[in-house]
Amino acid sequence: MGGYARSAIVNALSTGVRGQRSVKNAGEGKLKNEHKIRAKIRALSDGAATGLAVLATVLVVAPLVAIFAYLVYKGASSLNLAFFIEVPKPVGEVGGGMANAILGSAILLAVGSAIGVPVGIAGGIFLAEFGRGTKLANAVRFTADVLNGVPSIVMGIAIYSLIVVPQGHFSAFSGGVALGIMMIPTVCRTTEEMLLMVPNAVREAALALGVPNWRSVLAITVKTASPGIITGCMLAFARVAGETAPLIFTAFGNVGWNARLDEPIAALPLQIYVYALSPYDDWHRLAWAGSLVLIVLIVLAVSLVRYVTSRGVLKGAS
Amino acid sequence: MTRIRFQQSLEELKEKLLVMAGLAEQAIQRAIEAYRTRDLSICDQVSQGEIAINRMEREIDQAALDLLAMEQPMAGDLRFILSVIKINGELERVGNAAKSISERVSHMERMAPAELPVNIPKMATLASEMVRKCLQAFIEADAELARSVLTMDDAVDAMNKAAFKSLIKVMEEHSHLAPQALNALMISRSLERVADHATNIAEDVIFWVEGEDVRHHKSLNIVQEQQDKGGTTTS
Amino acid sequence: MGVGIEVTTLNAWYGSNHALQDINLNIPANQATALIGPSGCGKSTFVRCLNRMHETIPVARVTGTVIIGALDIYKDITPVEIRRRVGMVFQRPNPFPTMSIYENVAAGLKLNGYSSRHVLDEIVERSLRNSALWDEVKDDLKKKSGASLSGGQQQRLCIARALAVDPEVLLMDEPASALDPVSTSKIEDLIFQLKAQYTIVIVTHNMQQAARVAEKTGFFLNGRMVEFDSTDKIFTNPSDKRTEDYITGRFG
Secondary structure (H helix, E strand, O other): OOHHHHHHHHHHHHHHHOOHHHHHHHHHHHHHHHHHHHHHHHHHHHHHHHHHHHHHHHHHHHHHHHHHHHHHHHHHHHOOHHHHHOOEOOOOOOOEOOHHHHHHHHHHHHHHHHHHHHHHHHHHHHHHHHOOOOHHHHHHHHHHHHHHHOOHHHHHHHHHHHHHHHHOOOOHHHHHHHHHHHHHHHHHHHHHHHHHOOOHHHHHHHHHOOOOHHHHHHHHHHHHHHHHHHHHHHHHHHHHHOOOHHHHOOOEOOOOOOOOOOOOEOOHHHHHHHHHHOOOHHHHHHHHHHHHHHHHHHHHHHHHHHHHHHOOOOEOOO | OOOHHHHHHHHHHHHHHHHHHHHHHHHHHHHHHHHHHOOHHHHHHHHHHHHHHHHHHHHHHHHHHHHHHHHOOOHHHHHHHHHHHHHHHHHHHHHHHHHHHHHHHHHHHOOOOOOOOOOHHHHHHHHHHHHHHHHHHHHHOOHHHHHHHHHHHHHHHHHHHHHHHHHHHHHHHOHHHHHHHHHHHHHHHHHHHHHHHHHHHHHHHHHHHHOOOOOOHHHHHHHHHHHHHOOOOOO | OOOOEEEEEEEEEEOOEEEEEEEEEEEOOOOEEEEEOOOOOOHHHHHHHHOOOHHHOOOEEEEEEEEEOOEEOOOOOOHHHHHHHEEEEOOOOOOOOOOEHHHHHHHHHHOOOOOOHHHHHHHHHHHHHHOOOHHHHOOOOOOEEHHHOOHHHHHHHHHHHHHHOOOOEEEEEOOOOOOOHHHHHHHHHHHHHHOOOOEEEEEOOOHHHHHHHOOEEEEEEOOEEEEEEEHHHHHHOOOOHHHHHHHOOOOO
């Protein structure tokens, strides 16, 4: 009950005891005071809440900024053209770069996305549009959740057993498969969520036009949910771009150039890991630079996709 | 039960019309009484009553208009309100006829009495009986009773026609009695009008209760017969 | 041109809920027929049986016959095909949010394989003219999205979209209930014009609207059709007391 109401009741009760007019004036003065106090308290709590919110934001953003700043501090000095176009030099020699790791990561992510995105989206479409409520859908959803929880090192070992051992060699392909499988749950669940958010009215409108269900799903429902679906893919991409553990036993790493899928390949996170654990200062320097480059590349990739897809959005559409 | 306020408004409208009906019936009764007793004070009463009737007519029409505008009445309610408006008009004309009769009576007072071949009292009785019945039919929403009023109209019409013929004859043969005869003729015509109004009210009651429009059935039947015979109709 | 609809012994269920019971009805061609009744009486369910949208709900079931223009729609034709010939406009306007005005109107055609630019342009213009929206949007056809229009305009856009596939029957499920009086009047005027080319079935809980636009009116109650007659008879002198009670507001 607000202060106003309380004052009004006090006023009404005391009117019966004393004279009307004197109480009215006294009551009005009392009301004004209470009003002022209440207003002050409100302003204070407003300020306090805002302050807390700002503090929380700072606490969350600060580590990110700190990391980034530290990376820049430690790694920017080691960035030169060589970093981007040369392969690592043998131990003891100064210089060299991580060009092969950058290329390797790109190839691994391409393979991973080629596996993870279509399968994930297809799974999401099935869960949201065709299998709603069925036992199969529940099983698929459960599987996706479990897969999501598999530790990345275990994933690496699993792919090692399934692909590397039968093939007899490490390969970019096996690394890509590992990354791709890790992408599937995120893409699948996000796609499902985004599709479920499309209002039923839109589906009905399409059906009522005599559009077959599959066509309505693809051309209308999926299209309506596409911004969200793309965000899901980006999330998955950003996550696996930094994964190291699954690549240890699959892609394995490579000190030289490789662009073939059937041979071991370097990857930025893997390279950073190896260099960071090494005893050589030179390699440490490269590791710092590599970390900075990795984060910047991920941010760039995500921004690029956002920009490209937002170009297609119409005026006024949400 | 929903629309309670609307129901109450309809009841109030009915009450108003019944007051109007009472005023009109009273006017006719008084006029006939004035004819019977030649009491001029009763004629004054009829004139006074006319004011109340006119005021009531406006009040009822206004109330009905408001209900039509505000409540979107449908079906039975709509027919009821429409009937009230029409019956209202008929009752006002009944009041006019009563006033007309009482004016004739006050003129008659200044003339010598005369024996005339016309039975005004009988016509009066029939006409006021018709008015009473049609209003009863309205009060009770009784379409059968209303229909019985329709059949009574023929008798009054016949009496009026006969009165017309015989009074014209009197005026031709005994010209010194012309003023009295003319007076009697006009009273007869007013009574015939009252019977017509009662018939109209009865038709409106049937429309309200049954949704059937039974007006002008005679002339329409004649037209239909002529058409059936293959003859042309005059429009 | 519109066609007539013959409904015989139509029954419909949602799971175990017997939503429509033994409906028999003949809807005349090239007229507007209104269906009125209290909430939950089955009028929307009935209309959705006419374009087989009812069966998109998993637990829905239908028995009986619906013949639209000599076709038994449950036997002679697939659901997808009947929905091209029987269009539907919903209570809340639902233009496709990612599409422009042009694309919205053309959606039914594009998604069914028509792609000739010239033909589509023509059909889009004709449909927008027929739904009295052309003048208001002709300069922004491809620039503005369907969702950026006002409520009344959106509904007319949905009507244009339904007309673009050239149906014979147009079903309207409370098309103006979410709109202001001016937009409602525009839609009603539109219905008057559309009657010449299509058969229109309009579900409405607004009796004055039914009285304004429809030649025939059917009163639904608890899954049954109580009375079906010319509109002026229903509203001035209905035969069934339940109809009278409903339209005079004496219900419940």
